[in-house]
Amino acid sequence: MDDLIFILAITLKSSIPVLLASLGEIITERSGILNLGVEGMMLVGALAGFVVGQQSGSLLLGFGGAMAAGMLLALVHAFFCIHLRASQVISGLAVTILATGLSSFLGRPFIGRVGIHLGSLPVGPLAEVPLVGPVLAQQNWLCLAALALVPLTAWALAGSWPGLSIRAVGEDPEAADAAGVPVAPIRYACTLFGGLLAGLGGAYLSLVYTPGWKEGMTGGQGWIAIAMVIFATWRPGRALLGALLFGGLTALQFYFQATGAELVPAWILRLLPYLLTVGILFLVTVLKRTRFGAAPAALGQPFFRG
Amino acid sequence: MENGPPSDPVLRLSGICKSFGATEANRDIDLDVFAGEIHAILGENGAGKSTLMSILAGRYRPDRGTIHLKGRPVHFANPAQALAAGIGMVYQRFMLVESLTVTENILLGLGRGRLRLDMARAEGEIREFAGRYDLQIDPSQTVSRLSMGERQRVEILKLLYRRAQILIFDEPTAVLSPPEIETLFGILRRLRDLGHTILFITHKLEEVMTLATRISILRRGEMVGSFAAGQVRSRRELARRMVGREVLLEVERPAVTRGETVYAVRDLTVQDAAGRPLFEDVALSVRRGEILALTGVAGNGQGPLTAALAGLLPDVSGQVEFLGRTWAASRWPRAPRGGMVYIPEDRHATASVPELSLVDNFLLTRLGRYRRGPLLALSQARRETVRALAAFDVRAPAGPDTTARQLSGGNLQKFVLSRELAGRPALIIAEQPTSGLDIGATEEVWQTLLAQRRHAAVLLVSGDLREVLSLADRVAVMFRGRIIETVSARDPRQAARVGLLMAGIRD
Amino acid sequence: MAITIEEKTSALHPLATTALAVVPVFLVGAVLFALLGTDPLEAYRVMVVGAFGSWFDFSEVLVKAIPLMLTGLSVAVAARMLLWNIGAEGQLVFGGIFAAGTALFWAPHMPPALVIPALVAAGFAGGALWALVPAVLKARWNVNEIITTLMFNYVAIIFMEHLYFGPWRDPMGMGFPGTAMFKQVAWLPRFFQTRIHLGLFIALAAAALLYFALKYTPWGYRVRVIGLSDRAARYAGFAFGRQQVMVMLLSGGLAGLAGMGEVCGIHMRLQQGLAVGYGYDGIIIAFLARLNPAAVPVAAVLLAGLIVGGEQLQTATHLPASISLVLEGALLLAILGASFFNRYRLRRTRSR
Known part of the structure; x- marks a missing residue:
């Protein structure tokens, strides 16, 4: 029982950064912009969150700083993709490279420093509920907010006016434009929203998950988030599933480490998230041709009126 | 209504000019459109019809010239502004988002400032609205599952829902079967009876003769003339005015004996x-x-x-x-x-590579013939390209070094034919x-x-x-x-x- | 008044565009230096002198340029066919692993004359092998190669760490994360009394060969057509999937050679510090060179200068060397921006 609680709690806890980043990326890609800068935005978000939090002593400012930093990078990407009609692949990669360098360059003085961090949720009497209580007690409000964001983004895409515009812009910007939908502003907004959540996901790492700043502390989670968008076939609900899968593998790694039971060598466990991502991507790509939804039709293509 | 010109045009275009790079699509065009008419814009491909109508619909901005709507000058920066003024266009490539439903397509772009979208209620509204115009359509259907005729009706509904008074159609019959064409003509006449003004682009003489009440002819970017449909005596006359010379409507078919x-x-x-x-x-x-x-x-x-x-x-x-x-x-x-050779419909990106020279494009389907050891026999390919260009009268400004992109549609097609037919x-x-x-x-x-x-x-x-x-x-x-x-x-x-x-x- | 964007009829020479792109990059760097309280001009002076100030410094730039040329070629040749090989890093690592395995376990039992060719072959094979799965997934099922090649980078690095922390660890290394040093027969020959090794000539030859093959062979013709228009390529009946797999294998092999060069020409063992981002640098180099193999060596030397300059800066002033990464990212963005202004012109239009 304790083992199960341990694994479940860490699963949930570890899945949040990937969940946040992939929810953001879903919105971005639904509007037709491919953002490969997520990894960089998470890194800069992690650094900004830590630094602002440490300097100001305020968690709120920390998270706010992280979101602002992510959005700033997203603005760069959006400008290059939307106004300069650049290749979205190269622009995204460039943003990741730039952000990796920036976080390392500016973050050097903060390595090993102690900052602030977000504590666990006061669950009160809920703690007595078997399984749910103890698992919940190890979470925090950001985790709950991230979970709440899943139905919220799903509703926004399916049942709201802005969601209709976003879907139209990502599927056929020319038709959307002809119908009077402001294509460029919507794409900007969606890209910025993606950057905001990526930054927040990064700050979760540096302010909640493993408080402190470490170079390259995202360890590819931004890339995994992008893969999870494909796994989720651009739907928020399935993104939660993908993120939990990733969190589960991380939890198993911790579990084996903690119990010393080397059922599977540690290095294999470290490989699994990456291999699994490839495997999932493969399955989804092969299966989607028959049953699942497809990518937004205009994903990755610049739009401009003739 | 067709006798004697009505006094005030609802729409007056004067001195419209529009160029794309070096090509002049519209040159100093004047056009009057009167309320309640079905006005055909007739011309060959490349005559500038679509450009002119796109200007009217706010998709392009004219380089020079003015548009007056009901006597007042108007300037459209985008299609939305034209639509707000009551002018809407159904393009040849339908401007519908295929993965969305009929209702979603009709509502698209109308939700400014609002958040919640009640789809069930919206569908009911659209159903009721379509009924008013007697347009058969299922509002909950996804557009990708509709026939071309149905999609066209969605486009029309979209414009009507936005209160368009003047509806422009770009070659509306190109994708329809003959009975669907009949249905469309019925819809257009009914809209006219309800007080809408219809403009339609075409190069098909039959359509002009059956449907139009007024005809304007464009040739190479210029307005040739505008007249009531009753003044036209024959298709041949119309064709002559459209093309600028006598055209053969019959092809000579020399007899050939059938083989195996x-x-x-x-x-x-x-x-x-x-x-x-x-x-x-x-x-x-x-x-x-x-x-x-x-x-x-x-x-x-x-x-x-x-x-x-x-x-x-x-x-x-x-x-x-x-x-x-x-x-x-x-x-x-x-x-x-x-x-066996195959001449695909898409000559611009399938039968040729726009960025490559004609020599390189000549290699596309004939790669096996131009080899010298492990290398390409480029000089031989060049000689044969030059010969083929001459044989098929392909007008290429830089000869074999012209890129495929630089050729006009007709010359590119002749080039593709020259390549494909080279091997008998x-x-x-x-x-x-x-x-x-x-x-x-x-x-x-x-x-x-x-x-x-x-x-x-x-x-x-x-x-x-x-x-x-x-x-x-x-x-x-x-x-x-x-x-x-x-x-x-x-x-x-x-x-x-x-x-x-x-x-x-x-x- | 409004601003419209028009296509330009004439364009600047690509070199001029690239030169123009450098200006904003230097400005970004200057701002960062100023932020950290350093005189930007002084910092740049240290970087330039550190990289190009003496023959020895420049030889170090060339040493750095060797793997960069190869990963640059790797990314460029794949991109010519619209394949995004973001996995040069992992392929470099696997080339290094294969070369190290050959050097450690095979070279001692081999005629000495065959050792170097065997190392080159092993490096190429290792990189190609690591590109094989993404290549087949892409060609057969159209699985997004950006994600697969990228994920494989992490897998390769973890696997390499497992090797030198585990089964291949030097028993006499006293905990040093690396294998034992190779026997001298498995060292790539060095030249000019510097660390410049055989890899430089391999890389230059590869660049020349690729340039020539793309231009004058039927294979190169097919690659160019596939890269420009996949519809035309299918119409012409080119074996699309097979060509994709082949180019990805070639791309992986080139990156593998880079790993081999590092392992057998610089470290002489498999050790920590092999995966330092040369694969990602390759992306920048490929686009600096506009995917032209002949221009890749030049771009690689430029980028190597930037990296060496950054390292010199760190030694001299304790500013983090990662400034070069920042400048690289900014450079890539600047090139993207410059190519926009090369293709289009902005025009103010009156809309009365």
């Missing part, structure tokens, strides 16, 4: 990823010396069938016989197809070989194909009824993935049935 069967297929069937058949049980055969036309309304399976016939579609079942050898259709894509093929599959070409280039392509009958079998895939009936010896008509009948094009009684067959009517 070059190419035959049986039981060809293929399904899409969802298991729906793209075409089924197709059988046809072509002999040397004849032109077999494969026709049908767009979207009835000719596209995939042509790809399959040309050996570009995998997983087809059935049999293929070519030059006396028989293949399982599934193996046809990998079979040696020397002697036994079978030619030509897909929509004259779409988008002007009358001059069309005649040249037709003569070329007719001449090829001397040594080849020709399979012409075309949705253009006039082209089909002018060139073909026999016509195979496709409807919903099947060839519903093959008739002789040289027997007037049978030829007259082709239009109905395209709509699936066999009687």
